[in-house]
Amino acid sequence: MTKYLIIICSVLLISFRLQGQPVYKNAKAPVEERISNLLSLMTLNEKIGQLCCPLGWEMYLKTDKGVVPAEKFKNLMNNRPIGSFWATLRADPWTQKTLITGLSPKQSAEAINSLQKYAMEKTRLGIPILFAEECAHGHMAIGTTVFPTSIGQASTWNVDLIEEMGRVIAQECWSMGGNIGYGPILDVAREPRWSRMEETFGEDPVLTGILGSAFVQGLQVKDNAGKYKFYSTLKHFAGYGIPLGGHNGNPAQIGMHQLFSEMLPPFKMAVKAGAKTVMTSYNSIDGVPSTSNRYLLKDILRKQWGFNGFVFSDLGSIEGVRGHRIVANVKEAAAASLKAGTDVDLGGNAYGKNLENALQEKLISLADIDSAVSHVLRLKYEAGLFENPYVKPTDAAKLVRCENNKTVALKVARESIVLLKNDNILPLEKSIKSIAVIGPNADNIYNQLGDYTAPQERDNIKTVLDGIKESVSAKTKINYAKGCAIRDTTQSDIPAAVKAANQSDAIVLVLGGSSARDFSTEFKETGAATVSAQKEKLLSDMESGEGYDRSSLDLLGDQEKLLQAMLKTGKQLVVIYIQGRPLNMNTAAEKANALLTAWYPGQEGGKAIAEVLFGDYNPAGRLPVSIPRSVGQLPVYYSLGKQNEYVEGTSSPLYSFGYGLSYTTFEYSGMKCKKTGKDSFIISCEIKNKGNREGDEVVQLYLKDDVSSIITPEIMLKKFKRIHLDKGETRKIEFELTKEDLSLYNQQMEFVAEPGTFTVMLGAASNDIRLKDKIELK
Structure with a gap:
């Protein structure tokens, strides 16, 4: 009898505990219910903490007993539990982390675990932290694999390889405890004096969007349970790659048609590919700083494109809104940025020091704060961090810069x-x-x-x-x-x-x-x-x-x-x-x-x-x-397109977009254009390797809208394929052109496919067109 009584009491006790467990900790509850429950339990101070992303490399200490949380970290978390940290594992002259003072991959995983453990066990609600790291051409931490920079990655014109590279970078970073990788950089770059061209995929929106989307799909891996292991951050939204005079962060002097037709498409493609975080840019467009641009961040990104992740500021870009002099102080800059749709303050001081006062002064509402916090919490739940916040340091030691990863780095270098x-x-x-x-x-x-x-x-x-x-x-x-x-x-x-x-x-x-x-x-x-x-x-x-x-x-x-x-x-x-x-x-x-x-x-x-x-x-x-x-x-x-010549000489570039030589030669022939639906076409041709050795060719499809209601470029890249051919081999190549490929933003800023003819061009470079034909959209 006593035995059965003990069992009954135990069952009742377990049942009581389960019933007493907050919904936000219940892994079986729907995510939206968990978010709503957690928001109802959070203080204003705790909510603001979720919107702050301070610099992370001062948050740990190396000791004889291992890597432990620093007092600075403990003070931050005790005062206001922080939602995310940036560059915790970063090592470079700015952070003063060297091969000696920095962390090995195994130590990095131990450091992140120790910080995560403090957040889970020593703060009131036990909300896990998101750790964001620089990942554009490899995780910027000691011991990781270093890939070519983005301009080199773009030179591969190899979609599958860039996705494979993204998986390697994600694997290395998450094994060390990272949750978010900053990259890819999707700025269409047309100003080579600008210091950051190396971080971009170059001058074309289609090449940038396709390769950037592949990078996103590589980075954003999921585990067997369907939980995200890692998130991608798209940078920099928007118009950052065409700064006035080549000065970093200068205004983008750009009209709405060029913005929508050339600067935004890579971001739209990457959001469609599933990107979960976006970073704003330092520049302004038509007098409005990107970090406080509601039209960009809410009307376009969320309403038109259906983005459901969260938006980072760039480091200090909220304070930069004050620097643009459209507000009187940083408090007003913080309020303007939050209301515009910037969810997380990279740096943390603009929101951390000002949102409470901004709320009291009714510059923002509690709904504004709750909306941003919910965006952050949703990603934490989708990553399963509440249930599985830790990584295995032994995995980092085994996976980071392994032979396979070095082989992928060599492939990207070769092809670039x-x-x-x-x-x-x-x-x-x-x-x-x-x-x-x-x-x-x-x-x-x-x-x-x-x-x-x-x-x-x-x-x-x-x-x-x-x-x-x-x-x-x-x-x-x-x-x-x-x-x-x-x-x-x-x-x-x-x-x-x-x-x-x-x-x-x-x-x-x-x-x-x-x-x-x-x-x-x-x-x-x-x-x-x-x-x-x-x-x-x-x-x-x-x-x-x-x-x-x-x-x-x-x-x-x-x-x-x-x-x-x-x-x-x-x-x-x-x-x-x-x-x-x-x-x-x-x-x-x-x-x-x-x-x-x-x-x-x-x-x-x-x-x-x-x-x-x-x-x-x-x-x-x-x-x-x-x-x-x-x-x-x-x-x-x-x-x-072709420009008038200068008095001093030609206006043509020394080498054109899409250009590159091989040790073999390729012949293009047999172009066909077949209509496959009301608004779609299959464009095909045959490529033959006429040389004496195997090699790769990058087949490029360009388009010209022969007559359009607004001015469109004489030549626009729409599709491309990198193919391998043995010597003497011939292969048929096909591209599909869809209604979207044939559409434009008309004078009313509607994205439409206008009836008429289009010139389709196939070639080896933008200035080396081998085949042409016409298609007609009725």
Whole structure:
């Protein structure tokens, strides 16, 4: 009897506990009920905390007993439980986290677990934290895999590969405890003087939107239970890639048609692909800062596109609304941004210090706060964080920068290399007797990695010199000389480079730029580097990367002198540009025997470049951005069409969008246009590899609306495919054009497909159209 009584009491006790459990903790309750219940239990202070995303790298301490929460973190959480942290695992000169002071992948997972445990167990309601990290070309933390920057990713024109890369980046970041990856960057970039072009997919909205959507689908993986493991953040909404004068954050001087037709489509495509978070931009459009632009954030993003995630500000961009002088103080900026639809304050001070007073003064309503908080909580529930907030540190140790991930980085690097010129010098013979490897970017690990990169162990990075050493025969003599730096001229030794060149049968000259920050770099509060008066003896190499806008595109320092010196030797000369933006290539294009750009190719870049130089890989990268001849041509992008010539010379770019050479040749034939429905068509052709080796071709479909109610570009990319063909192989390629592809925004800003004829163009580049035909929409 006693036994049964104990069982009955136990069942009743369990039942009582279950009934007493708040709905927001019940994993079986509908998400919306859980959100509503939690909101009803939260104080105003706790709600505001969910809308704050402070900087995270000061939130942990490394001790003899492991990684533990710092007092600063405990004070923050005790005062106001914070909803999310940014860059907790970030390591770079700004955060002052080095290979010694930073965290290994395993320690990173332990750090996040310790912070999450404090939030779950030491705060009143136990709400888990979202940890957001920089992930545009790899997780910006120590020990992770470094991929080519976005402009290089775009040069692959390979949708499946970019999705695969996204999965690798997500896997590495979530195994270390991250929940959100900042990326992809979907700014359509048409201003190469701008410091952040390297972070973009280039000048075209379709290429940007398709590759960006693939990146999103790679990042936003789910577990077997259908819960999100990781979220993507789209940056920067909107119009950020065309700043006035090339100055970072300057206004976008743009009309509504161009905004809707060219700047917004990549974001719309990525939202359709499932992106769950969006970041606003620093700039303004037509006098309205993006961070407080209700039309952008609510009318377009949420109402028209159906976005159901949450919106981050960029770091300090809410305070920037005050900087635009459309409000009197940061309190009014916070109120305007919240009401406009910016849910989370990256930085945390604008909302943390002002929303309570703004509510008391009726600048905002409690409904405004509750709406934003619900957007944040929904993602926490969809990720299953209330039930499973922790990660396994052993997974991070095993998964991060594993052999598979390095292989993917090598694939992206290979496919990103664009061969611009080749006078039959490439590929080089591996048995070459001697080769000179010259230039400031020939053996500098950080110069080939780009901005938003963590400190690296030397043996993790393959430079061009490393790659060449591994590729040539044991008998080949390699003569290396740096020659000069990127910017500094006090340490140049061009005579040593000339001597090395004269002792060699061929020269590989590696020039360009750098986004590498060092520990003497000064930073703004937003993390952008500042271009200040030089205080040290040597200028850093940094001439690109956030905050380093240019007034010209010329090679800096003594690089042009070095190039001229190499030309004067009379040796066969291969010039490689490692760069974050299109730099002046005129001399190399005219006089070098071969020219290629590798952008910032990541940790495997040197190996990939060497594979191209010596024929182990047939290059097939295509330019995602036009290469101008001078800044006087700007803006110069392919969809402007043919422009009037200048008095001083041509208006055409040096190299056009979509351009790139191969070691084989491809023939286009048999174009057919078949109507398959009321508003859809199948466009097909045959591609034949006519050369003596296998290779990839990027088939590009462009469109011209022959007569339209508003002005439309002469040529617009609509579809593309990267295909592999064996030598002699022929393949039929098909593209589908839908009503959406044929639509435009008319004078009433309605997205419609107007009746009429369209010219369909198939080719290998925007200036290399091989086939044309007409279709008609009735």
